[in-house]
Amino acid sequence: MREASFTFLKTLIEAPSPSGYEQPAAKVFREYVTPMADTVSTDVMGSVHAVLKGTADGPSVMLAGHIDEIGFMVTYITDDGFCAFAPIGGHDPQILPGARVTVHTTEGPLLGVIGRLAVHLLDDEERKQVVKMHKMFIDLGMPGDVVKKRVRIGDPVTYAVGMETFGDGMAVSRAFDDKMGAWAAAEVIRLVKKAGGAKGNLIAAATVQEEIGLRGGTTSAYSVDPVIGIALEVTHATDYPDVDKRKHGEVKCGCGPVIARGANINPMVFKLLCEAAEAEKIPYQVEGAPRGTGTDANAIQLSRGGKAAALVSVALRYMHTPTEVLSLEDLENTAKLLAAFVLRLEPGTDFTP
Incomplete structure (x- = not known):
């Protein structure tokens, strides 16, 4: 991971931001994305929206990562x-x-x-x-x-803990859930701008109050009104002792981003995400989601008359503890996957199932 991106991740993770008190993390996010985005705004809820304008009339994409922590x-x-x-x-x-x-x-x-x-x-x-x-x-x-x-x-x-690296490319901290999602959304802005821009508007949304009811994701999806909305989240790794894979599926740290599939996920967006990963040779995993996911993807999908929603996650061990563990390579590959997906979108793409 490049030094500036790592510093941004560590600073964002360590900024205190329990639900309803996200202002320090929002400030870190704004300072990082402002030089790259065309516009950056903060709504009355406290969610931050960084917009990179499209080069043509392609579908708009909102990437949502919540900056509140438990x-x-x-x-x-x-x-x-x-x-x-x-x-x-x-x-x-x-x-x-x-x-x-x-x-x-x-x-x-x-x-x-x-x-x-x-x-x-x-x-x-x-x-x-x-x-x-x-x-x-x-x-x-x-x-x-x-x-x-x-x-x-x-x-x-x-x-009272911060982020540290350990082992073979792993990191441990409080609050990876889900400030790492906001980090990834900001990194996609950077990568897409570096590549010359996408055909449609790209919005990196650092949403608030997810942990107490998907509140910022609900209001951001309504106000931004994107064609596509993708929640960037963590999901339970099942690669450590005592996890029943028959009950929870198989998700491993270090094996790439996790793309959800199910009722909460638009089939065309799922297909295009997988195609982007395969074209760029980015390893990925698929996770079944037979109902609403309990993430901002749920709020996005049900916004207004419905949105083409998706959920891309990073495998996380020991969720909602002071010692959440993830693979930094998975995190980088998540940003690369989303950037590739956005850059491949064409005007007129139909997301109707």
């Missing part, structure tokens, strides 16, 4: 300065005790630790149970009066 919100502060919190998005409570977190206040970030009763203080029955989130708290290591001056109800919280 996180927490401070909901109550005890007199002793311990912060109760609520989840933003879906979490596994079992992994929370002992986690380091950052509380993002108006005065700056504060390092904290998620605490609970130590195992030595639990009775036998309590040890068998998964701790409830309301039984945990954030310890900021400061007196109560200081905490109450610096922390406000509603302050967002993220895991």
Whole structure:
């Protein structure tokens, strides 16, 4: 991966952006795409739309990657300065005790630790149970009066971890779901512009509030009104122990982008994506999606009178944890695949099934 693209990825991933608090990530996205796009705008929801104008009357394409991440919100502060919190998005409570977190206040970030009763203080029955989130708290290591001056109800919280590379071309971080999708959309703008532009308008949309209901994807699909809308997402890798492939299919890290096929996916767009991958010798995988996908692709498909929707994903291990793992080569190939797809589109293409 070229150095500037890697720096953009790391900066975007590490910018705090729980659903409803995406502004830092939106700023990073805007700064990267502005030199490449013809126009860049931010809507009232907070989603960012970067437009690369087409060279002819080809079909418009919106690539949507959501920049919100799962996180927490401070909901109550005890007199002793311990912060109760609520989840933003879906979490596994079992992994929370002992986690380091950052509380993002108006005065700056504060390092904290998620605490609970130590195992030595639990009775036998309590040890068998998964701790409830309301039984945990954030310890900021400061007196109560200081905490109450610096922390406000509603302050967002993220895991206090960043992006690192490890192993053979792998990366680990919080929030690959789904800021890597926004990264890929921006990279497609760069690649398509470098190639001389597509025949139709290309819109890279960094959408918001996906983790709490596909909200930014819904409004962006309506306002942008593209002919084709493709959600760039993560999907569950099934290449590690205890995953039942008969139930979840076979998806591997390092084997290329994953193209979804099913009711949420326009058949012609699926066909053209596969053809682009094969023409460019980009490895790819196919994932069955027998119903609505629970991604922005679902919101895009149902916008207005219906859109030609698709879903292209990167295989991800340990989704919705502080240690999400993916292949950087898969991520690069996702951008290359989408750029090839966009560049091959011709005016007058019919996407009617």
